Amino acid sequence: MIRTNELRKDFTVRVKSGRFRREKRVVEAVAGVTLSIEPGEMVGYIGPNGAGKSTTLKMLTGVLTPSGGDVEVCGLRPVPQRTKLALNIGVVFGQRSQLWWDLPLHESFALLRHIYRVPAAEHAARLRRCRDLLDLDDFLDIPVRQLSLGQRMRGELTAALLHGPRVLFLDEPTIGLDVVSKQAVRSFLAELGATGDVTLVLTTHDLADIERLCERLVVIDHGRVVHDGTIDALHTRYGSRRSLVADLADPLPDGFVLPGATLVGVEADRHRVTFALDGVTAGVAVAGLVAAVSIRDLSVVEPDIEDVVARLYASTDAP
Numbered sequence: 480m481i482r483t484n485e486l487r488k489d490f491t492v493r494v495k496s497g498r499f500r501r502e503k504r505v506v507e508a509v510a511g512v513t514l515s516i517e518p519g520e521m522v523g524y525i526g527p528n529g530a531g532k533s534t535t536l537k538m539l540t541g542v543l544t545p546s547g548g549d550v551e552v553c554g555l556r557p558v559p560q561r562t563k564l565a566l567n568i569g570v571v572f573g574q575r576s577q578l579w580w581d582l583p584l585h586e587s588f589a590l591l592r593h594i595y596r597v598p599a600a601e602h603a604a605r606l607r608r609c610r611d612l613l614d615l616d617d618f619l620d621i622p623v624r625q626l627s628l629g630q631r632m633r634g635e636l637t638a639a640l641l642h643g644p645r646v647l648f649l650d651e652p653t654i655g656l657d658v659v660s661k662q663a664v665r666s667f668l669a670e671l672g673a674t675g676d677v678t679l680v681l682t683t684h685d686l687a688d689i690e691r692l693c694e695r696l697v698v699i700d701h702g703r704v705v706h707d708g709t710i711d712a713l714h715t716r717y718g719s720r721r722s723l724v725a726d727l728a729d730p731l732p733d734g735f736v737l738p739g740a741t742l743v744g745v746e747a748d749r750h751r752v753t754f755a756l757d758g759v760t761a762g763v764a765v766a767g768l769v770a771a772v773s774i775r776d777l778s779v780v781e782p783d784i785e786d787v788v789a790r791l792y793a794s795t796d797a798p
């Protein structure tokens with residue numbers, strides 16, 4: 480559905496180099512990205528600020544012409560075949576709107592139907608689904624400029640889907656939203672992805688979006704792909720471990736050993752202990768602990784995605 484081969488984008492910028500002089504410098508925003516995304520995949524495309532995410536998305540959607548390499552989306556070359564591509568893709572860029580600010584939401588939707596020449600029945604069915612899943616009915620009659628950010632984002636998602644795109648590109652779809660609106664947008668996208676009808680490519684700084692929605696994670700830094708695989712694979716690569724946190728009735732005996740686990744934290748006069756689970760399942764570790772000491776409370780803590788991604792960014796920080 481999406482293929483890139485050594486895709487590149489350079490920008491020439493002028494930087495000050497003395498009191499009156501400016502000199503040209505080339506910024507390699509995307510420095511050779513090779514990707515293959517199959518129909519129905521939900522892919523998180525993440526990276527630190529300035530990594531090249533938006534630039535990649537702009538090349539995939541035909542907004543920017545690549546400086547080099549190949550790109551194909553839905554079998555089309557995005558820039559030369561941009562009009563045709565627009566019928567096949569939907570785009571939600573957090574900062575930019577595709578709605579008419581002075582019109583009520585439902586009139587924007589009606590205009591989009593005409594622009595994309597969507598048959599009335601198809602349009603009605605898609606709108607019905609979005610109205611139900613995104614709870615649009617309370618604000619369909621309100622001009623877009625008066626909508627809250629969360630309401631507008633739900634409108635944007637609907638607008639991007641009314642022509643039945645095969646690929647949906649989302650750039651920071653939950654940025655600035657309150658927790659309830661974030662949940663609504665995530666649930667909607669999860670449901671959409673579960674149908675397998677739409678391929679989803681999502682950039683975000685909110686890693687909860689990725690955890691909730693994406694099986695596959697592509698991490699880009701300095702314009703290059705530094706990880707392409709599952710979140711689990713990333714945890715494995717960085718040795719992230721689940722941990723077992725226990726509140727004990729009595730202090731942990733000196734020299735206590737829990738097979739397969741490493742004691743990594745001791746607090747509250749040895750009444751609260753944390754074990755990293757290296758080579759043992761949580762069940763076996765819990766059983767081992769319960770057999771040896773008297774326990775008040777127990778929890779198994781999953782490895783933290785924020786933590787592992789921060790380590791990945793730090794490890795690729797060298798210029």
Ligand SMILES: Nc1ncnc2c1ncn2[C@@H]1O[C@H](COP(=O)(O)OP(=O)(O)OP(=O)(O)O)[C@@H](O)[C@H]1O
Pocket residue numbers: 490491492506507508509526527528529530531532533534535
């Ligand atoms: N139009 C432009 N002209 C010059 N440089 C640009 C332009 N657009 C992007 N860049 C530079 O290209 C690099 C990648 O930018 P890009 O916006 O793709 O990053 P990003 O990963 O989307 O970052 P963020 O998470 O901050 O949105 C940055 O160094 C940026 O300054």
